[in-house]
Amino acid sequence: MSAQSSSTGRFPTAVYGERLRRAAELTAAAGLDALLITPGPDLRYLLGSRADSFERLTCLVVPADGSAASVVVPRLELAALGDSATAELGLSVRDWVDGVDPYALVGSLLPTPSRTAVAEAMPALHVIPLTAALGAPPVLATGVLRELRMLKDEAEIEALRRAGAAIDRVHARMGQWLRAGRTEAEVAADIAVAIVEEGHTGAEFIIVGSGPHGADPHHEVSDRVIESGDIVVIDIGGPVEPGYNSDSTRTYSLGEPSPEIAEQFAVLERAQRAAVDAVRPGVTAESVDAAARDVLAAAGLAEVFVHRTGHGIGLSVHEEPYIVAGNRIELAEGMAFSIEPGIYFRGRWGARIEDIVVVTADGCESMNLRPHGLTVLGG
Structure with a gap:
């Protein structure tokens, strides 16, 4: 079929x-x-x-x-x-x-x-x-x-692949809009148009968290003017026909980041990679959460990771399974969810890396293929 x-x-x-x-x-x-x-x-x-x-x-x-x-x-x-x-x-x-x-x-x-x-x-x-x-x-x-x-069939997985590719294309264009002197709201308006241009039926959500706003995981947009030197969290997604959602976060730096920020972001990259590598049938959802959390804890960053590692996705942006401590459900082939650890320094800056993955027979397939590093744009 x-x-x-x-x-x-x-x-x-x-x-x-x-x-x-x-x-x-x-x-x-x-x-x-x-x-x-x-x-x-x-x-x-x-x-x-x-x-x-x-x-x-x-x-x-x-x-x-x-x-x-x-x-x-x-x-x-x-x-x-x-x-x-x-x-x-x-x-x-x-x-x-x-x-x-x-x-x-x-x-x-x-x-x-x-x-x-x-x-x-x-x-x-x-x-x-x-x-x-x-x-x-x-x-x-x-x-x-x-x-x-929770268990996606091949038709659903293909829809999630198309959604992931579509939102990747939006992130690939971020340099067109994200620059110092523009407000978060202005950048978000351009992103909303691009989300539709790249194949979604609409923009379900847009987070543009610049500077201190990046330290709020659920910040949306504001009239704050983005400044040179800001770290900016961009978390975006929307549905593609027949209703399956994308959800991907990448973090950008307007100008070269400080050595401290670069070092802490590198730890976040390792944490996200560790969680992705932990995914396979038979492991528990909480063990994937622990894989990311343990890397951050070893670097002294446990206290600034303030949310679960992931959530299921499909016709709803947030659905089961939830990748969180205490969830002992065993992962099975066909489950789809986000892997999105973040670090948040209140009043200063924040960062998050998010991919959607689908559990396969021996690991997982990522729906998002954009680079995970801190992308430097002109400040």
Whole structure:
């Protein structure tokens, strides 16, 4: 099967059919009767649907017994299913109009009482009336959806490769925009345009952390004027069709860095490399975090690494698995996540190096191929 998305902006229909089959299988294994999914990344994963969530209920009902899934949808929002695989999969569509109880409609598709699992993003606006209609409170579908979405298939991995290559092309152009005398906001505006030019459907996030702002890992942009001698953290990403995200950070120096900064950045490079080298099937997520942290600790930089080493990525920028101390999940082939240690000196400067990697049979493949060193641009 082709890994490429179709002209509809989604994967071939068979991909979604297999995902629904697996979702039903995992739901049954969890001792549940059905999986209930409202609009968001989980619905896009299972159907390719980009439907939005409004006050009217749209809900995919996946029975655990393997019978056909159904979609309950307001009649006035039927068009939102047009770009999904719903019709090609032959799913039953139960549309409803104002004045009809959609929760009772969902309940009619299942036994009563029904043991169901709902996506974490389902609003209480829907969970509470569904509880009444189903005769029992639902549980979170976290376990089922985690196992589905953490392990990327070849179609997803190819989308992540394209996303990684696209954001690499943006970083390769950074010298066009990043220079002293411009504000962070001006640089970010140029980056946003380039993110789309290089193949993304939009810019999901842009961090331009110059000078002391680089010491704030979640700084976005400001009107600060970038100065000669600044160290600048550029963390950028966005989705490519059919919705898979890039996320890559590189750090730039406007002029030659001081020996102290160059030395500390070299340690960060080694830490990032150590974490990447630690990735392989069977090791724990926390061991990858420790690989980066131990290198920084040995150089006396443990206290300035203030966040986890990585996060999963796919249809969401942040999803499981999380590469963090305490996460004993064993990595498996197909898992995709960031490796992004950073060092942050409050009020002075900061740096971060980030690649997206996918676990392979004997290690990992990096989606990002730009140089990791401190890139010097004209100050």
